[in-house]
Amino acid sequence: MKNLFVLIFTISSLQLYSQSIPPQFLASFKQNKLEAKYQIKGYLKPLFLLGDFNGDGINDISILVSEKRTQKKGMIVFFGNSTQYFIFGAGTKVGKIGSDATDDLKWMERWEVFKGKVAYETKFHDGDMVGSTKRRLSNKGISMWSLEDGEPSAGGIIYWNGKKWIWIHQGE
Helix, strand or coil, rough: HHHHHHHHHHHHHHHHHHHCHHHHHHHHHHCCCHHHHHEECCCCCCCCCCCCCCCCCCCEEEEEEEECCCEEEEEECCCCCCCCCCEECCCCCCCECCCCEEHHCCCEEEEEEEEEEEEEEEEEEECEEEEEEEEEEECCEEEEEEECEEEEEEEEEEEEEECEEEEEEEEE
């Protein structure tokens, strides 16, 4: 009976989001059996971001999720030209927030597509900010921020450099 309830809840949750998430990405979510471990969870607005993150001219999508077992928040990025996906947070480590990589994006209070070609990476030494390094981006990225008094204070950008995802820390 419990399994039936979980199945009905999962299907109804996917149907709820299917009105806004493009169908090919929901199909990838199901095809990769991601609903077994993750649930689509709109803990921020917008629920998803569309952009050409890998530079192939086809829209990709990043969808907010949480890991079912731990409720850790994160996102899944699907490339639009395949069923290839990448998980950030939701139990999978990403970036360096402060001094350590994190597996929970609960700190993220704002996110958006980063369309700039240049970003400045904050550099630290012994926990102190010591400047920044100019980074050129070949593709759109995903900008993630925590807020202080409604303004971005710390976060970063993840972007695909053609081979792997790169984290660019910004702010404190």
